[in-house]
Amino acid sequence: MHNMKATSPSQQDLTPVEFNAEMMAEINRVIAMFPEGKQKSALIRILHIVQTNFGWTSVPAMNKVAEILNIQPIEVYEVATFYTMFHLNPVGNYVFEVCRTGPCMLVGSDDIIAYIENKLNIKVGETTTDGMFTLKTAECLGACGYGPVLQCQYKFHEHLTKEKVDEIIEAYRQASLLN
Amino acid sequence: MAGRQLLLENVHIPGIETFDVYRKNGGYASVEKALKKMTPDEVVEEVKKSGLRGRGGAGFPTGMKWSFLAKPDGVPRHLVCNADESEPGTFKDRYLMEKIPHLLIEGMITSSYALGANLSFIYIRGEFMYILHILEKAIAEAYANGMLGKNIMGSGFDLDLVVAPGGGAYICGEETALLESLEGKRGNPRMKPPFPAVKGLWGCPTVVNNVESIAAVVPIVNDGGEEYAKIGIERSTGTKLISASGNLVRPGVYEIEMGVSVEEFIYGDDYCRGIANGKRMKACIPGGSSVPILPAHLVTKTAAGENRLMTYESLADGGFASGSMLGSGGFIVFDEDQCIVRNTYTFARFYAHESCGQCSPCREGTGWMEKVLHRLEYGHGTMEDISLLEEINKKIEGNTICPLGDAAAWPVAAAIRHFREEFEWHVTHPAEAQTRNYGLIQPRVEEIKAL
Numbered sequence A: 001m002h003n004m005k006a007t008s009p010s011q012q013d014l015t016p017v018e019f020n021a022e023m024m025a026e027i028n029r030v031i032a033m034f035p036e037g038k039q040k041s042a043l044i045r046i047l048h049i050v051q052t053n054f055g056w057t058s059v060p061a062m063n064k065v066a067e068i069l070n071i072q073p074i075e076v077y078e079v080a081t082f083y084t085m086f087h088l089n090p091v092g093n094y095v096f097e098v099c100r101t102g103p104c105m106l107v108g109s110d111d112i113i114a115y116i117e118n119k120l121n122i123k124v125g126e127t128t129t130d131g132m133f134t135l136k137t138a139e140c141l142g143a144c145g146y147g148p149v150l151q152c153q154y155k156f157h158e159h160l161t162k163e164k165v166d167e168i169i170e171a172y173r174q175a176s177l178l179n
Numbered sequence B: 001m002a003g004r005q006l007l008l009e010n011v012h013i014p015g016i017e018t019f020d021v022y023r024k025n026g027g028y029a030s031v032e033k034a035l036k037k038m039t040p041d042e043v044v045e046e047v048k049k050s051g052l053r054g055r056g057g058a059g060f061p062t063g064m065k066w067s068f069l070a071k072p073d074g075v076p077r078h079l080v081c082n083a084d085e086s087e088p089g090t091f092k093d094r095y096l097m098e099k100i101p102h103l104l105i106e107g108m109i110t111s112s113y114a115l116g117a118n119l120s121f122i123y124i125r126g127e128f129m130y131i132l133h134i135l136e137k138a139i140a141e142a143y144a145n146g147m148l149g150k151n152i153m154g155s156g157f158d159l160d161l162v163v164a165p166g167g168g169a170y171i172c173g174e175e176t177a178l179l180e181s182l183e184g185k186r187g188n189p190r191m192k193p194p195f196p197a198v199k200g201l202w203g204c205p206t207v208v209n210n211v212e213s214i215a216a217v218v219p220i221v222n223d224g225g226e227e228y229a230k231i232g233i234e235r236s237t238g239t240k241l242i243s244a245s246g247n248l249v250r251p252g253v254y255e256i257e258m259g260v261s262v263e264e265f266i267y268g269d270d271y272c273r274g275i276a277n278g279k280r281m282k283a284c285i286p287g288g289s290s291v292p293i294l295p296a297h298l299v300t301k302t303a304a305g306e307n308r309l310m311t312y313e314s315l316a317d318g319g320f321a322s323g324s325m326l327g328s329g330g331f332i333v334f335d336e337d338q339c340i341v342r343n344t345y346t347f348a349r350f351y352a353h354e355s356c357g358q359c360s361p362c363r364e365g366t367g368w369m370e371k372v373l374h375r376l377e378y379g380h381g382t383m384e385d386i387s388l389l390e391e392i393n394k395k396i397e398g399n400t401i402c403p404l405g406d407a408a409a410w411p412v413a414a415a416i417r418h419f420r421e422e423f424e425w426h427v428t429h430p431a432e433a434q435t436r437n438y439g440l441i442q443p444r445v446e447e448i449k450a451l
Helices: A021-031 A039-054 A059-069 A073-080 A102-106 A109-120 A162-178 B019-024 B029-037 B040-050 B062-067 B092-099 B101-115 B126-144 B175-182 B211-223 B225-230 B262-267 B312-316 B340-354 B360-377 B383-396 B404-428 B430-435
Strands: A094-099 A133-138 A150-152 A155-157 B078-083 B119-124 B160-165 B206-210 B239-246 B252-257 B281-285 B330-335
Touching: A021 A039, A021 A059, A039 A059, A039 A073, A039 B126, A039 B160, A059 A073, A094 A109, A102 A109, A102 B239, A102 B330, A102 B340, A109 A133, A109 A162, A150 A162, B019 B101, B019 B126, B029 B101, B029 B211, B040 B062, B040 B101, B040 B211, B040 B225, B062 B206, B062 B211, B078 B101, B078 B175, B078 B211, B092 B101, B092 B126, B092 B211, B092 B239, B092 B252, B101 B119, B101 B126, B101 B160, B101 B206, B101 B211, B119 B126, B119 B175, B126 B160, B175 B206, B206 B211, B211 B225, B211 B239, B262 B281, B281 B404, B340 B360, B340 B404, B360 B383, B360 B404, B383 B404, B404 B430
Parallel strands: A094 A133, B078 B119, B078 B206, B119 B160, B239 B330
Antiparallel strands: A094 A150, A150 A155, B239 B252, B281 B330
């Protein structure tokens, strides 16, 4: 039911990709956690590793994962399209996923989403023209008592206020200058 | 905090997330006791005696679930901890794992011993990647100190423990979907039977338990099942972690003794300290988004006028007509200005988003309910839409492989049951419904309590 709007392979650059040594070491460590013959169990964690390194989950990267796990590419695609954390299209350097489900809504997530849209001059689902930020909404991030909440690169930002959102955006801007 | 703390007692000790501090404060005693002095069956027996019921939401007796585990010769068995915590309103497991990760690991070792599992897993939702790292660090410490690996504490018992992340799918909290996901597949629930106890992970007999259930095994083994069962009322024994959210003065995670009154929990100084901003309570969902919402007058009292207690039985008193469920302990409180239609819409949207799409009634029904509720919330609905929602509900309920369909249907049905006039208001006041989001001011809000 999810991520239906994945870029079709024909629209993507299909040039095969290679993973660097550091990524491969991490991937092999994860694969080794599972018994012989059950390596496919490492798939979701490997997709997280891929996305952490490339920013999103592209078809060539998924093909490479299939090759590593010795499974068919479709077995990777069907998983990547099911789990909403995997971005199947290019995204900004920092993806804000703002929770909007009941408990966060009760404490003002609607206002926070509108504020971020306004501040970054983008709508939900869009990326800023400088490629810095993508805004998405999320369904329940499991931090209901600390809402409103957004997650960016696995980090939770909680008890959001407009001032706090300003600080977070500024902090990521500064961080990107250092990279 | 009032009452006995069996899980979170040591949570505020500095450094408790490290092996050394945890061990110095009595940690891993249950492993020592179980592995050195008890047989696996004796551990199972203590858990049965404790009356512990699954803390993930279903409330099925944990000891009984364990006793169903098939034990064919030569076939490995597995214990899988469900740390997918994704029921809106629930965030207790995250708190426990983040603050005191060794408690879960200790519970996993003791429980794995009881079940005869030598390879166990913690499946954690992908959003909690930072907790996965906390757990892996703690697991590495446990290996280094001989609590995991070969021949634990010289007992001859071997155990490997692996943490595996999901990727953002609510459905993977359903145990068979979780197992599919752990096998590296889409999280489509399996038909039962066969139950995981017979055919689970990779076709092997498997027990899937919630984080809190597994952590509770530690005090149960340490103090004995009977001691644990002394806390609480009726078939609600021991302590329970409650995740309190919404419009409360002090939301957060609380460990309560089963049987505390709902009034005490919402208004008491030891707990949530009442409704935020001096407002009054309009409604409460006591057990996570899937359980029926209660209007204020049915939150602290049952329909019969008795005090409502934080137990499985008391929260369910009155059935679906005037009761709800303890569920996962996701306690969501609404102040008087909140719009029930809007909240119901966000939940319907949530379930439509999270339906795996496998069963038609759920795939189509959740999307349909979302659309109808969107119409109502934004002032384009009709009176027929309200009955249409009830109709769709009946077509989903009981007609799907897993309980997600029921979980999606029940909150909508309950919201209409108790707040029909608010839905009707959205139909009769279409313009206002778009500007004044909170709809009707409910006349039945509860007066502020001074405790």
